[in-house]
Amino acid sequence: MRMLEEFWQALDERFDLAPLVEFATHKEVPRHRHSWAYYFGGLTLFFFLVQITTGILLLLYYRPTSEAAFESVQFIVTRVPFGWLVRSVHSWSANLMILSAFAHMFSVYFLGSYAKPRELTWWSGFALLGLAVGFGFSGYLLPWNELSFFATRIGTDMVSKVPFAGAWLLKFLRGGEDVTGATLTRFFGFHVAVLPMITAALLGLHLALIQRQGMHVPEGLEEEAKTRKPIPFVPNFMLRESVVWLLGLAALAALAAFFPWELGVKADPFASAPAGIHPEWYFLFMFETLKLIPAHVLGIEGELLGLGVFGLGGLVWFLVPVLDRGSRKGHRTRAFLVLGWLLLAYIVSFTLASLAGVFK
Amino acid sequence: MTDRVLTATVVLTLATAAALAAPSPSPIGTPGKHTEDSCVGCHSKLDDSRLRAPAEVAKSDIHLTQGVSCAGCHGGDPSSDDSSVAMSPARGFTGKIGVRTIPEMCGSCHSNAAFMLRYSPNIPTDQLAQYRTSKHGQALAKGDTNVAVCTSCHGTHGILPPSDARSPVYPTRIVETCGRCHGNAALMSRYGIKGDEVSEYKRSVHYAALVAKNDLSAPTCKSCHGAHGATPPGISSVSNVCGTCHLSQRERFDQSPHKDAFAALQQPACESCHSNHAILHPQDSWIGMGDKQICGSCHSAGDVGATAAASIASALAKASSAEVTTLARVQRVERSGMLMDEATVKLEEAHQAFVMAQLEIHTASVGRVESQTKAALGALTAADKSAAGAEAEIRYRRSGLFVSLAVIALAMVLLILKIRAMER
Amino acid sequence: MPAAHEGPAISRRGVLNWLLGTSLGATLLAALYPVFRFVIPPEVAEAPVNRVLAGKLSELPPNSGKIFRFGSKPGILVRTASGDVRAFSAVCTHLNCTVQYRPDFQEIWCACHNGHYDLQGKNIAGPPPRPLDAYKVDIAGDDVYVTKRA
Numbered sequence: 001m002r003m004l005e006e007f008w009q010a011l012d013e014r015f016d017l018a019p020l021v022e023f024a025t026h027k028e029v030p031r032h033r034h035s036w037a038y039y040f041g042g043l044t045l046f047f048f049l050v051q052i053t054t055g056i057l058l059l060l061y062y063r064p065t066s067e068a069a070f071e072s073v074q075f076i077v078t079r080v081p082f083g084w085l086v087r088s089v090h091s092w093s094a095n096l097m098i099l100s101a102f103a104h105m106f107s108v109y110f111l112g113s114y115a116k117p118r119e120l121t122w123w124s125g126f127a128l129l130g131l132a133v134g135f136g137f138s139g140y141l142l143p144w145n146e147l148s149f150f151a152t153r154i155g156t157d158m159v160s161k162v163p164f165a166g167a168w169l170l171k172f173l174r175g176g177e178d179v180t181g182a183t184l185t186r187f188f189g190f191h192v193a194v195l196p197m198i199t200a201a202l203l204g205l206h207l208a209l210i211q212r213q214g215m216h217v218p219e220g221l222e223e224e225a226k227t228r229k230p231i232p233f234v235p236n237f238m239l240r241e242s243v244v245w246l247l248g249l250a251a252l253a254a255l256a257a258f259f260p261w262e263l264g265v266k267a268d269p270f271a272s273a274p275a276g277i278h279p280e281w282y283f284l285f286m287f288e289t290l291k292l293i294p295a296h297v298l299g300i301e302g303e304l305l306g307l308g309v310f311g312l313g314g315l316v317w318f319l320v321p322v323l324d325r326g327s328r329k330g331h332r333t334r335a336f337l338v339l340g341w342l343l344l345a346y347i348v349s350f351t352l353a354s355l356a357g358v359f360k
Numbered sequence: 361m362t363d364r365v366l367t368a369t370v371v372l373t374l375a376t377a378a379a380l381a382a383p384s385p386s387p388i389g390t391p392g393k394h395t396e397d398s399c400v401g402c403h404s405k406l407d408d409s410r411l412r413a414p415a416e417v418a419k420s421d422i423h424l425t426q427g428v429s430c431a432g433c434h435g436g437d438p439s440s441d442d443s444s445v446a447m448s449p450a451r452g453f454t455g456k457i458g459v460r461t462i463p464e465m466c467g468s469c470h471s472n473a474a475f476m477l478r479y480s481p482n483i484p485t486d487q488l489a490q491y492r493t494s495k496h497g498q499a500l501a502k503g504d505t506n507v508a509v510c511t512s513c514h515g516t517h518g519i520l521p522p523s524d525a526r527s528p529v530y531p532t533r534i535v536e537t538c539g540r541c542h543g544n545a546a547l548m549s550r551y552g553i554k555g556d557e558v559s560e561y562k563r564s565v566h567y568a569a570l571v572a573k574n575d576l577s578a579p580t581c582k583s584c585h586g587a588h589g590a591t592p593p594g595i596s597s598v599s600n601v602c603g604t605c606h607l608s609q610r611e612r613f614d615q616s617p618h619k620d621a622f623a624a625l626q627q628p629a630c631e632s633c634h635s636n637h638a639i640l641h642p643q644d645s646w647i648g649m650g651d652k653q654i655c656g657s658c659h660s661a662g663d664v665g666a667t668a669a670a671s672i673a674s675a676l677a678k679a680s681s682a683e684v685t686t687l688a689r690v691q692r693v694e695r696s697g698m699l700m701d702e703a704t705v706k707l708e709e710a711h712q713a714f715v716m717a718q719l720e721i722h723t724a725s726v727g728r729v730e731s732q733t734k735a736a737l738g739a740l741t742a743a744d745k746s747a748a749g750a751e752a753e754i755r756y757r758r759s760g761l762f763v764s765l766a767v768i769a770l771a772m773v774l775l776i777l778k779i780r781a782m783e784r
Numbered sequence: 785m786p787a788a789h790e791g792p793a794i795s796r797r798g799v800l801n802w803l804l805g806t807s808l809g810a811t812l813l814a815a816l817y818p819v820f821r822f823v824i825p826p827e828v829a830e831a832p833v834n835r836v837l838a839g840k841l842s843e844l845p846p847n848s849g850k851i852f853r854f855g856s857k858p859g860i861l862v863r864t865a866s867g868d869v870r871a872f873s874a875v876c877t878h879l880n881c882t883v884q885y886r887p888d889f890q891e892i893w894c895a896c897h898n899g900h901y902d903l904q905g906k907n908i909a910g911p912p913p914r915p916l917d918a919y920k921v922d923i924a925g926d927d928v929y930v931t932k933r934a
Contacts, residue, residue: 719897
């Protein structure tokens with residue numbers, strides 16, 4: 001104990017830690033009916049930390065070439081002690097992170113936390129979601145098995161539909177005309193270097209903004225928040241968050257135990273695509289929607305129209321803090337609330353329907 | 361003036377006589393040196409396509425490229441541009457060569473070992489002798505000119521060596537060459553031959569290997585019937601013929617009771633079960649006394665053979681189905697990410713034992729087939745155990761993770777209690 | 785002396801804290817143990833896909849052969865009568881049986897359908913349609929390493 005105190009003294013003398021300690025001990029989280037929503041951001045962060053850890057561990061054995069990638073993953077899951085666990089956790093945590101990110105985004109939306117002065121937080125968050133999906137898409141190819149190869153081929157095919165830049169984008173993503181070992185190496189570079197770098201910067205910004213501005217109390221709950229005693233961040237909220245994080249850990253352990261991630265069959269670029277190829281679940285609603293659009297609508301290619309609509313939708317979603325004029329004054333426009341519910345209903349119903357095989 | 365005419369006539373006659381009397385320059389030139397002869401020169405300019413054709417293929421003809429001119433077969437004087445001299449019977453010109461004389465004519469060079477040595481050190485020279493023993497040769501000797509002679513298969517003009525892929529006797533083309541006559545049912549019926557042999561052969565695995573896989577070692581008509589001595593193999597020699605390539609099967613057949621039994625019954629060994637031309641991939645399901653099965657064609661229900669057939673069939677079926685299920689299990693476990701190297705090695709061993717079991721069928725010995733199927737089943741059991749071990753490992757991991765779930769749950773509960781205690 | 789009503793409270797809180805600490809510690813251990821085991825490389829440092837230690841030179845007399853494993857596929861190591869060491873795939877190119885060395889023929893032979901391969905791996909008799917794949921042999925002391933050609 002004495003040593004700890006001396007150690008703290010030494011640090012404080014050099015770095016003046018007192019203001020930081022002040023800030024930490026006084027940081028509070030508002031308590032109200034929907035305080036439960038405040039955990040989703042941290043949970044997403046938890047899954048991301050798991051990804052970094054398991055990702056670095058996998059990096060010790062993984063080989064990013066088409067000749068060795070599958071075999072190296074096979075080596076990890078069959079010969080490296082607990083390799084099967086690290087790999088399964090990495091695959092599941094990716095999915096849980098994106099699920100948690102969506103829950104975080106929608107809860108933020110419905111609670112109107114994007115409103116002024118938190119526009120930049122919303123925008124950085126939007127970018128972070130895009131990065132998470134980018135992580136998922138690039139990581140999915142890395143085991144170089146049949147499913148991932150063909151899913152990547154179909155997924156990257158979509159970008160070629162973008163007008164003007166489509167062909168260039170395709171070549172940029174694929175490292176060539178088709179999905180090959182060059183694509184694998186490139187995706188690996190994105191997955192372990194480019195995306196982490198950008199994510200670190202944006203995440204730092206996102207967290208810094210939240211520390212600076214504090215937690216948003218949703219419209220209509222200000223009275224309740226004032227009446228009820230706020231939760232001190234240290235140690236109460238942290239302990240509560242630990243419970244949530246432990247729940248996340250338990251979920252990962254359970255999924256790794258009951259639904260271990262399959263190794264699959266090595267990709268053969270010359271084989272025909274196996275029946276029922278589909279992307280990961282977080283792309284399913286878009287995938288099924290695009291499949292439903294007829295080949296040509298009013299002279300425009302169906303897929304192009306679909307992508308255009310999604311692009312436009314994404315833009316609207318991004319600009320919500322600006323478009324929702326009412327939110328700037330603290331009274332969010334009802335229309336946007338309805339929009340949010342419709343979007344959530346659309347995504348959830350299409351995803352579940354696709355998983356249930358309704359679209360077959 | 362009569363004097364001059366007389367002199368001219370005498371001179372001319374003498375010159376012609378001299379020219380005619382002079383021995384023809386040899387039609388056999390230096391080996392390997394293409395001859396330039398008047399035959400090709402004139403005939404290539406003719407209007408009649410039938411007479412022009414031989415000259416047109418002259419460049420590729422092996423005889424001409426080796427220095428043997430047209431006169432080498434047809435006689436005449438290849439050095440003279442005067443057709444009356446070149447094609448003079450006095451110079452040995454024979455014109456179109458009659459079918460009956462073709463074998464002897466070709467044999468006059470091709471059976472002369474010393475002569476053929478000029479062209480190739482190991483070239484066979486027994487073709488004519490073989491031909492005389494063949495069905496074709498025997499029929500020809502009796503006066504039947506409808507049978508094949510040398511030119512029927514090798515071509516008349518533009519003859520290429522059999523190793524040239526364009527030759528009608530190149531391995532992949534032989535069946536079409538033989539088929540020109542042997543595929544003609546009406547013609548074959550005159551000799552008591554069914555005429556379906558070519559179409560039957562084309563259904564076979566041998567034909568598929570030859571044509572689809574381009575395996576030149578696959579048997580074609582000449583491989584079993586002989587090329588020049590073409591004759592169907594006799595009853596007793598069928599297993600010799602098949603056994604040339606299928607030695608392992610033949611050795612085992614010779615050890616079986618079928619060998620003497622078939623000989624006594626005058627049954628052609630391999631052909632009885634595998635057919636002669638339409639040789640298809642053998643199926644394990646052939647063994648037995650049932651409808652589409654072969655043992656019943658000789659054996660009667662309940663006799664030694666029928667019992668043995670039933671035992672053999674069931675041993676094979678058991679090993680075969682075990683192989684399928686074990687393979688599926690191992691593949692499933694491998695796909696889920698478990699190391700199945702040991703199991704894969706055992707599966708290979710099992711497969712090999714099964715192939716050997718199929719080989720042992722030819723001994724007609726239940727014991728020998730079963731010793732191989734037992735080995736196969738043993739290896740499959742080992743592979744199965746390996747797969748089961750891997751599945752158990754997966755279950756063990758699941759229970760291990762259960763334990764950690766319990767620990768986490770405990771930690772969570774205690775944390776909640778702690779929070780409650782703090783906030784009281 | 786602590787007040788009576790505080791007695792049980794302190795020991796209960798103490799127990800709670802101890803249990804909490806222990807369970808959190810156990811959770812941490814359960815998470816860290818696999819990580820520590822993971823980072824230490826396994827016995828076989830690389831998947832035996834391209835290169836294996838096929839055997840010892842001292843255990844391979846002239847005019848003999850030995851089957852070794854390349855992952856899950858068999859390979860055959862042959863020492864010729866003149867002492868040369870060669871390695872080939874032992875998977876017969878006919879129907880995938882495992883070949884063997886025949887010192888009497890001084891050839892590689894397949895028991896299934898009597899296929900023969902010469903000591904260059906070339907198919908010389910019987911049904912095999914193609915030669916055996918040849919592997920590169922490197923000898924380091926007594927160790928014979930076999931590498932698949934690219």
